[in-house]
Amino acid sequence: DAGVTQSPTHLIKTRGQQVTLRCSPKSGHDTVSWYQQALGQGPQFIFQYYEEEERQRGNFPDRFSGHQFPNYSSELNVNALLLGDSALYLCASSLGLAITDTQYFGPGTRLTVL
Amino acid sequence: GNSVTQMEGPVTLSEEAFLTINCTYTATGYPSLFWYVQYPGEGLQLLLKATKADDKGSNKGFEATYRKETTSFHLEKGSVQVSDSAVYFCALSGGQTGANNLFFGTGTRLTVIP
Numbered sequence: 001d002a003g004v005t006q007s008p009t010h011l012i013k014t015r016g017q018q019v020t021l022r023c024s025p026k027s028g029h030d031t032v033s034w035y036q037q038a039l040g041q042g043p044q045f046i047f048q049y050y051e052e053e054e055r056q057r058g059n060f061p062d063r064f065s066g067h068q069f070p071n072y073s074s075e076l077n078v079n080a081l082l083l084g085d086s087a088l089y090l091c092a093s094s095l096g097l098a099i100t101d102t103q104y105f106g107p108g109t110r111l112t113v114l
Numbered sequence: 115g116n117s118v119t120q121m122e123g124p125v126t127l128s129e130e131a132f133l134t135i136n137c138t139y140t141a142t143g144y145p146s147l148f149w150y151v152q153y154p155g156e157g158l159q160l161l162l163k164a165t166k167a168d169d170k171g172s173n174k175g176f177e178a179t180y181r182k183e184t185t186s187f188h189l190e191k192g193s194v195q196v197s198d199s200a201v202y203f204c205a206l207s208g209g210q211t212g213a214n215n216l217f218f219g220t221g222t223r224l225t226v227i228p
Contacts, residue, residue, distance in 0.1 A: 031214075033215055033216075035216075040220075040221075041220055041221070042118075042120075042203050042205075042218030042219050042220050042221050043158070043203075043216070043218050044218070045215040045216060045217070048213070048214075048215050055213070056213045056215050058215070090157070090158065092158075092216075094214065097213070097214050098214060099145065099146045099165075099207040099208030099212070099213070099214045100146050100163075100165040100214075101214055102148075102160050102163065103160075103207075103214070103216060104160070105150075105157045105158040105159070106157055107156070107157040108157055
């Protein structure tokens with residue numbers, strides 16, 4: 001049973017560039033959420049996708065956008081990168097939207113913006 | 115809004131010592147509560163959860179009880195091992211948003227020495 005997978009593992013970009021991160025949910029899961037984890041901090045919720053639509057969004061600017069595909073995989077896009085976007089980006093999947101559902105996390109993508 | 119306040123770290127304990135990591139939350143309604151653990155070099159893993167008041171979550175010798183009267187979900191373990199060294203995150207979902215995205219505390223780093 002494959003868990004949540006993310007690619008790439010590491011990424012280095014320069015300010016102003018754009019980046020796309022990818023996530024495949026755990027087998028059987030249909031909901032994908034993205035989180036940003038700055039060094040030494042807890043993860044912060046970016047947004048959540050279900051049925052190919054953005055369902056919830058955290059306090060992140062429009063430079064952060066996403067997409068969910070029919071196979072439930074998802075992409076996170078960040079435009080006009082800032083130094084402060086350097087962080088570990090985590091993808092989590094769950095089955096449905098119930099608050100009792102457990103979210104399973106991938107290993108993350110480490111983004112460094114120079 | 116929803117928030118989680120977690121005991122400041124780092125915490126250093128000797129093997130077989132008793133562990134308590136405090137967690138309190140702010141949320142309306144009936145959130146679900148979680149403890150996640152992040153071992154060195156690994157992704158976030160669910161440690162335990164509780165979905166209603168007075169529920170006790172337990173796993174791998176760790177326990178936490180959902181106390182609505184004190185809005186707390188403290189993590190405890192009777193005898194820690196070196197292998198428990200990790201960062202522990204308290205989190206909630208639901209509350210006023212009714213959504214299952216997670217709000218995390220800042221994390222508590224635990225180091226267990228032989």
